Amino acid sequence: xxxxxxxxxxxxxxxxxxxxxxxxxxxxxxxxxxxxxxxxxxxxxxxxxxxxxxxxxxxxxxxxxxxxxxxxxxxxxxxxxxxxxxxxxxxxxxxxxxxxxxxxxxxxxxxxxxxxxxxxxxxxxxxxxxxxxxxxxxxxxxxxxxxxxxxxxxxxxxx
Numbered sequence: 001x002x003x004x005x006x007x008x009x010x011x012x013x014x015x016x017x018x019x020x021x022x023x024x025x026x027x028x029x030x031x032x033x034x035x036x037x038x039x040x041x042x043x044x045x046x047x048x049x050x051x052x053x054x055x056x057x058x059x060x061x062x063x064x065x066x067x068x069x070x071x072x073x074x075x076x077x078x079x080x081x082x083x084x085x086x087x088x089x090x091x092x093x094x095x096x097x098x099x100x101x102x103x104x105x106x107x108x109x110x111x112x113x114x115x116x117x118x119x120x121x122x123x124x125x126x127x128x129x130x131x132x133x134x135x136x137x138x139x140x141x142x143x144x145x146x147x148x149x150x151x152x153x154x155x156x157x158x159x
């Protein structure tokens with residue numbers, strides 16, 4: 001669930017998002033505009049299933065509804081594994097375009113609850129506090145995701 005202004009996690013607990021973003025810790029964010037481009041296709045999950053039927057079948061099953069919806073919208077049999085994007089970014093930051101930005105989260109307005117906003121003023125009172133993922137190389141994202149899962153499967157099967 002998202003709202004017109006806030007992604008689910010930021011919408012349900014905008015105070016926590018605000019605290020994390022303002023914490024001074026390194027923060028990397030990927031908006032839905034990027035995570036919905038970083039898609040996996042049915043053939044990607046079937047390839048994983050050829051290495052381990054249980055894992056591949058689980059991935060196909062949990063993404064079946066999503067793939068059907070995206071297919072009906074003209075995106076092919078694909079899914080957008082939003083939570084996978086930051087994990088792939090940790091392993092392969094070179095396939096992502098990022099920008100350092102000054103970001104905060106709205107938490108005290110009903111209309112903008114959970115919305116992130118950028119302070120783009122040249123003389124803004126703070127330094128950039130978020131590395132924002134602005135784009136992804138889809139072909140490499142798909143390849144790196146599959147390679148990571150397949151390597152995991154091969155390493156666990158050899159134990």
